[in-house]
Amino acid sequence: MTDWSTADIPSLSGKTAVVTGATGGLGYETALALAGAGAIVILTGRNDAKGLRAIERICAQFPNALIAYEHLDLASLSSVADFARRFAASNDQLDLLVNNAGVMALPKRQQTEDGFEQQFGTNYLGHYALTARLLQQLRRAKAARVVNLSSLAHRSGAINFDDLQSTRSYRPWRAYCQSKLAMLMFSLELQRRSDSAGWGLRSIAAHPGYARTDLIPNGPGTSTLQWRVGRLLQPLISQSAAEGALPTLFAATSAGAEPGSYYGPNGFYELKGAPAPARIMPQAKDFASAAMLWDVSATLTGVSFDEIAAAA
C-alpha cells in the first residue's frame, strides 16, 4: 500500500459513482481519477457554474469521460431529496457514493435551509440523508461502497448531544471537529448496520491529512494569524489536492480497502503521504453514542434507513 497511486485504480468500466462537493478540491480530484478509470461519474455541487467548469476540465483531460453534473446542495434536505429522486429515475444501481462535500470553521454561526448549524448540517446530516435516500440503489449494486470524508479534526471532536446545533454557544473549530467525528462514527455505524441487516454495503472512511484546497479560504479565511503561520510551514506539512484525494480513492477502489475501516496518509501525524490505515480515536468507537447519533439523525432529517430498507 506504501506506494499506492491512481495508477493502481482498477478499471471501473460499467460502475456508477456519485461524488459530492466535486466542483473543486478533493472532490474534483476524486471525480477526475474515477472518470479516468472509466467509471460513469456524477459530479454534484451547490454552484452550477463551477460544476460545469469542472466537467469541462475533466473532458479536456479525458475526452471520452462518462460524466455529468447535477445540482446537490447538502445544506438543504429538499435538495438532497430532489437529487435522490432524479438519480433513482434514471439509475437502478449505484456502485460508489463519495460523501466528500464540506465546509470548515466558519467564523460566524450560519444555518442550513433546515435550521441546522452549517457544518453539522452540510458535512454530516446532509450526507446521512443522502446515503439513506440512495440506499435502494446502493443495495442493488454488488458490494457498493460508501466513502465518508472525516479528518484529523475528529481527534479533537466530541458529540454535544445537548447542543448539536451550537445554538447556545458556537465555536467554529469545535463545530467542525464535531461534524468530522460524526462522519467517522456514521461510517463505522453504517458498516455495523449493513452487516446486521444484510444491506451488503462496504462503508469506508478516509481523510486527506492536510491538503491544499479552498477549505481554508472558504472557511476561516486567509487573514487569520493561524493561516499566516501555517502558510510558512505549508510546504513541509501539506500535500496537493490530488495527493490528498488518494486515501479517498484507495477506499473507493482498492480491493485491499477493508469495510468498516479508515484510511489516511502514512506520513508524520498522517499529514501527508500514501494511503494507509488511519488512527481512530476512542470517541469514534463509542458504539452507544454512534447508535444515539444515528437515531437523532433520523429524527432531525426525517429520513430513516430502516424505513427505506423495508420499502424495498
Ligand SMILES: NC(=O)c1ccc[n+]([C@@H]2O[C@H](COP(=O)([O-])OP(=O)(O)OC[C@H]3O[C@@H](n4cnc5c(N)ncnc54)[C@H](OP(=O)(O)O)[C@@H]3O)[C@@H](O)[C@H]2O)c1
Ligand atoms: N483539505 C484538507 O486538508 C482537509 C482535511 C481534512 C478533511 N477534509 C475534508 O475534505 C472534504 C473536501 O474538502 P476540500 O479540502 O476539498 O475543500 P474545498 O476545496 O473547499 O472543497 C469543498 C467542496 O465541498 C463543496 N460544498 C461546500 N458546501 C456544500 C454544500 N452545501 N453542498 C454541496 N457542496 C458543498 C464545495 O463547493 P463550492 O465549490 O460551491 O464551494 C466544494 O466543492 C471536506 O469534507 C473536508 O472536511 C479536507
